Amino acid sequence: MTEAQHLQAILRLGDDALVLGQRLSEWCGHGPILEEDIALTNVALDLIGQARNLYTLAGNLEDQGRDEDALAFFRTDREFQNHLLVEQPNGHFGDTVVRQMFYDAFALERYAFLTRQTVDPDLAGIAAKAVKELQYHWGHSSQWVIRLGDGTEESRTKVQESVDALWGYTGEMFMADDVDVACAEAGLLPDLEGVQRAWTARVAECLSQATLSQPEVGWMQRGGKQGIHSEHLSFMLAEMQVLPRTYPNASW
């Protein structure tokens, strides 16, 4: 594992957290009920907090004077290396909770490993905090999937459509590239085959309780980790970055 790969691994973790956190924050004021509005934005807050910690760590490691804000606001879409799943639009509430459930199941496995690895103790510290938050997120998203799936005919139909539509974005999480392989060999990141087994078991259990059917494994979308994104990310970043790019160094 080179230093550049180590840095890239941390940036990818940060990008997933930031992009999903920003997406969820779009629900602010639009939640289906007040409690859900609060819940979704609470989850967003945790994720953005995780991203801040990870970007600060990445900035220190890079040692080029870039802080969390520079990494969040002054990189272009091609420089973001988040998974395609997390940038997908919120859609309806069912789409949002299914996307969240798929991510939470993945993040729980990944962060549980990060707390145990000893290659980067700072990363282990961030993960120890994050993993406690992710357990709450998983509890929330998986229970909603079960409630909607095992709910009314309409909620079941809609959430099954969400599962089918988002399924093709899940495979990318387990496709290891050079960075994943090198970091896994060095003991910084988990082996993705193991993560996939755990994820598949966890998700299958949730879908089964929700009386939903699991789509056939087919073609999986890929590219996010290499900076090749769906168009949705660019629009999201444009909105997120416009203020600091228009008024650099603006402060409250």
Add this chain to the structure above:
Amino acid sequence: MTDADRITRAWTFVRSVHDPELPYLTVEEMGMVRGVRVDEGQIVVTLTPTYSGCPATDVISEDVTSAVRAVEPGARVEVVLSPAWTTDWILPSAHEKMREHGIAPPEQASADRAFLTGEGKIIPCPRCGSRDTKMVSAFGSTACKAHFTCTSCLEPFEHFKCI
């Protein structure tokens, strides 16, 4: 003045800082102050945030810095993430104060697995003491609280989540 005396004095100022979200509790009672030491001649206060994204963390750091700087102009705050904060660090004195303010205090974090497995957890109502309560949402007005309702006295209340 010895370093030990300076640390003792700095602690008295650290103790005066309250949590902006729970103003009846000090940050010490919240278990966020992990230590006060002297580093290269300057007082350093170590803080651990409760949640990664808790917006109160920045305010608390500033409040602690300015409180201690009243006597130690070079004092600074160091934020440490590891070991991760847990509700087990909240001082016992804080639990009673939470109840007085209508918040059900956390239990032992290690015992808080019921929510995560989808089972209902029994949180007694801080107003009437009834155990006949239900969780409305695991996410409340701040990152650290869940929203409950008492089915006996019908009052909504908040529960400090265990992490």
